[in-house]
Amino acid sequence: MNPDRPLDGFRSIKVKLGILVASSVVAAVLVSEAGSRAGVPAWLTMPVTVAVALAVTQWLARGMTSPLREMTAAASVMATGDYSSRVTTTSRDEVGELARAFNTMAADLSASDQQRRQLVATVSHELRTPLTAQQALLENLVDGVISPDSESLRTALAQAERLSALVSDLLDLSRVDGGVTPLTLSRIDLAELIDQGVREANAAGADRRYIRFDVSVDAAQAEIYADAGRLAQVIANLLDNAVRHSPVGGTVTVRGGALDTQRWALEVFDEGPGIPADRAESVFTRFGSWSDSGGGTGLGLAIASWVCELHGGSISVLPADSGAHLRAVLPTVPSPASVSEPTKENSVPHASSAAVAEPPPARSSAPTPPADSPVAQLFGNAWPERNQKARPDLVLGCVGVGVLAALILPERNNIGLGALLVLFVCGGVVFAASVRKRAPWTMALALVSAGLGSLLVLRDADWLSVLAVLIVVVLTMSALTGARAVAATVLAAASWPVAALRGLPLLGRSMSALSRHSIIWPVLRTVVISVAALVIFGGLFASGDAIFGSWADQLIPDVNADGFVYRSFVGFFVGGTVLAATYVAINPPPVNNTAMTSGRPVHRRFEWLVPLGLVIAIFGVFLAAQASAMWGGHDYVQRTTGLTYAEYVHQGFGQLVAVTFLTLVTVALAARKAPRVTANDRLLLNVSLGLLCVLALAVVGSALLRMYVYQEAYGFTVLRVLVIAFEFWMGLLLVFVLTAGIVRHGRWIPRGALLSAALFILAIGLINPEAFVAQRNIDRYNETGKIDTHYLRRLGPDATPAIVAGLPRELATCIVSAPPNLSDDVLEWNLGRARAAAAAQGLDPSQTTGCDSWLLDQS
Structure with a gap:
């Protein structure tokens, strides 16, 4: 198979x-x-x-x-x-039948194209010899070298007749292409035919090189039965080849005679360098000239071979002590061979002349490049794959990452040093593969991602670890793709799971490259076959014999005991996830080419100015209400609304956060839809958006003040701290918008928003939010004697040091009723758990029997 x-x-x-x-x-x-x-x-x-x-x-x-x-x-x-x-x-199957039909069609087209080129080339080559001889004769007549006697004129007439015959042969050549070439057989004088060829050779320049011809024809073979025109082609091409390779003053010997009762031979000898034995066959192929120094196109001998085959004969190179020895063997009574579709280069030697005819296209020995795969066609220009060669190194690297994750992550329930190690190795593989790893933006996000990853060891809060990893994913995809806009950042984050499908063609090429390795796949196949044989035969013997089965139970480990299947799933998942990320790294999608379509800007100012003005007016009325509540004090608020001040500030915090977010959306829409044709348009837009952003910053301040007052009254929680941080971050975005309006350049805002969000999460992690919230509740307990013990008990180990240090021992013992157990496994080490265990070391869990009623009284 x-x-x-x-x-x-x-x-x-x-x-x-x-x-x-x-x-x-x-x-x-x-x-x-x-x-x-x-x-x-x-x-x-x-x-x-x-x-x-x-x-x-x-x-x-x-x-x-x-x-x-x-x-x-x-x-x-x-x-x-x-x-x-x-x-x-x-x-x-049917596709294979289609492939075979395609190959047949390609062969037919190739033969047709070859025959067309051969037709032009053969005609041009055959016309060259008589034209050259006629031109030389005419030049001699004009220069007075020879006199225009009847002999020279008969030679010129013979050459003209040969040209006419060659033109007539065009019809015959078309029949050659069709598969049949007729021969006009007649009795001819061989000696006279050779003499005519010698005269043409001398007229073509042999006499100027002082080439001498030694012609000898057997009297028994003086008369032959053949096609005179075709045989003249053989003689002319053999003599032309001999003259070109003979030295100046050399001798060309021509012999004609009978071989036996059914065959006769025409032999031509020259005194040239000879034909090497390894080239003896190739000289009869198209462009098969054995020597680059001899001139010619390498078609003459091929045509001679073709004519001999038409007569039912052959031509060959014979060994010689010096020079070249060519012999044409023809039957006494020709039995013309039908010329069918060529199967070898010398079957129909009408190839193109290098000097005259159109050269055939170069044939590349490289395999045909594969067409775009269905996956590539699915994505098209949305995510092209540019010159991506097979990357077996990345496949092996991701396999190694998967093996590392399978060894470290399972059977460790606590996030710690092992998880950080796996995360850093994964990030290192992806960063090393990235084509943008030298970009400043990529390096900056890599540093921030490393800081966020360190929270896995610094803090023991699952929610913080998950949030940090999610931010790292967004930062990684933005770094790999160089995303600049908001839409581009969203598409970059989505490209990671999509890469699992887009990278399949490259994965297939990489696996094929690995399969060609001389040692990897043989070893893998051997291991798989050996394990399969061991499992099949061992299982049969173990089930068929109780003693053998007991031995097998002792020798074969229980893979489920070590979580083998679970580890396999983890390794496959992590390795595949990293492999998808590496594909984005080496072939990032063009996310920046995707622009958000918002339609055309409006043409009239009131179309955007009236809605925006109403929003600004609503902001102004709201801030006036806030000012009246601040100046009127708690009594004014209770008298007007019937609510306490704490209840009043808590009532609208969520709505104010939503207002801040919608303000950013309103600014983005107004910036896209408002016309900017004139300077007045741009000035009006900047003033309106600037005023809206200033009013929105006042709303942000009001929201932050409301939450601070509420927490002072009812206590701090992690969720409330995170919501405050989110509102503060949106206020920072409003500052970015104001700054962009001043400098008139806002392309940096999306990247600034992403980087600032990551830094906010990193800052929250570094300040230890759970410990911070615990300390604020402890401070409130010291001031008011009120504390939400049930909430403090839900906090993680990060809050334990603050609780133990800030509360009475009895109360701290009731809250920290189960101090974390430290594992001896170094890969589970975590700074938050280590500090919590050290802080709770002196607490006695046996003293928590009356905590429920005591905590209820103190809450």
Whole structure:
């Protein structure tokens, strides 16, 4: 079975499709069942199951569709005039039949194109010799070298007649291309035919090189039966070849005589450098001249061979002590060979002349490049793949990352040093593969991501770790793609899961490159086959014999005991996730080319100014109400609304956060829709948006003041601190907008917003939010004697040092009733847990029996 085309043996594409669907379903069911039995969570089982099913589908479908891709690529190459491309025809189904028909069509087109070129080349070559001889004769007549006697005029007439005959042969050559060439056989005088060829050779320049011809014809073979015109071609080409390779003053010997009762031979000797034995066959092929120094196009001997074959004879090179020895063997009674479609280069030697005819296109020995895969066609220009060669190094690196994650992450319930190690290794592989790793933006986000990742060790709050990792994902994708706008950042984040599909063609090429390695796949195949044989035969023997089964139980470890299946899922998930990220790193999508379409700007000012003015007016009225509440005091608020001041400030905090967010959206829409044709338009827009941003900053201040007052009254919580941080961050964005209006350049705002959000999360993590909230509640307890003990008990180990240090021992013991247990595993080490364990070391959990009623009284 061909591993690249495993389904080629089946004769029906319907059967192949059925096998593909069934194999994918079976693979998905097996993986899902294995994960379920091993206790793997659904969020981890589902992506691994989908990935395995897609991998099986890709493996089986690649062989089914590869002939179609090859035909698409070959058709593109044929459109340029190169008909040498062929497609693989190992498939036996309907697609394979189509591939074989395509190859037949390509061969026919190649033969037709070759015959066209051969026709032009042969005619041009055959016209050259008589034209050269006639030109030389005419030049001699004009220069007075020879007199215009009857002999010279008969020579000129013979050359003119030969030219006329060659023109007539164009019809015969078209019949050659059709597969049949007629011969006009007659009795001719061989000696006279050779003398005519010698005269033409002298007229073509042999006499100027003082070449002497020694002609000898056997009297028994004085008269032959052949096509005079075709045989004249043989003699002319043999003499032309001998003259060109002979030295000045050399001798060309021509011999004609009988070999036996059924054959006669024409032999030509020269005194040139000779023909090497390894080139004896190639001289009769098109452009087969054995020496670059001899001149000519390398077609003369090929034409001579063709004429001999038409007569039922042959031509060859014989060994010689010096010079070249060529012999044409022809039958006494010719039996013309029909000329069919050429199968060898010398079958129909009408190839093109390098000096006259159009040269054939260069034939590349490289394999036909594969056409775009269905995945590439699916994405098109939205995510092109530019010159991406196979990257087996990245595949092996991601496999190593998956193995590392499978060894470290499972069986460790607490986030700590091991998780940070895996995260840093994953980030290192992705960063090393990135084509933008030298960009300042990429390096800056890499540093911030490293800081956010360190929170996995510094703090023991799951929510903070998850939030930090999510921000790292967004930063990583923005760094890899160089996203600048908000839409580009969103698309960059979405490109990570999409890369699992877009990178399949590159993964296939990389796996193919690995399969060609001399040691990797043989070792892997050996291991797989050996394990399969051990499991099958060992299982049968173990189930058939109790003693053998007991030995097997002692020797074979229980893979489930070590969580082998679970580790496999984790390794596959982490390795595949990193592999998808590396594809984004080496081939980032053009997210910056995607622009948000907001339509055309409005033409009249009132269309945007009136709505914006109403919003500004509402902001003004709201701030006036806030000022009256601040100046009137608590009594005014209670008298007007019936609420306490704390209840009043808490009532609208969520609404004010929503107002701040909607203000940013309003600014973005107004900036896009408002016209900026004149300077007045731009001035009015800047003033209006500037006023709105200033009023919105006042609303931000009001919201922050409200939450501070509420927390002073009812206590601090982590969620309230995070909401305050979010409102403060949106206020910073308003400052960015104001700054952009002043400097008249706001392209930096999306990146500034992303970087500031990441720095806010990093700052929140560094200040230890749970400890901060615990300390604020402890301060409130010291001032008012009120404390929300039930909330403090829900805080994580990060708050333990502050609780133990700030509260009475009895109360602290009741709140920290279960101090964290430190593991001896260094990969589970976490600074937050270590500090919590050290702080709670002196507490006695046995003293918490009366805590429920005591805490209720103190709350």
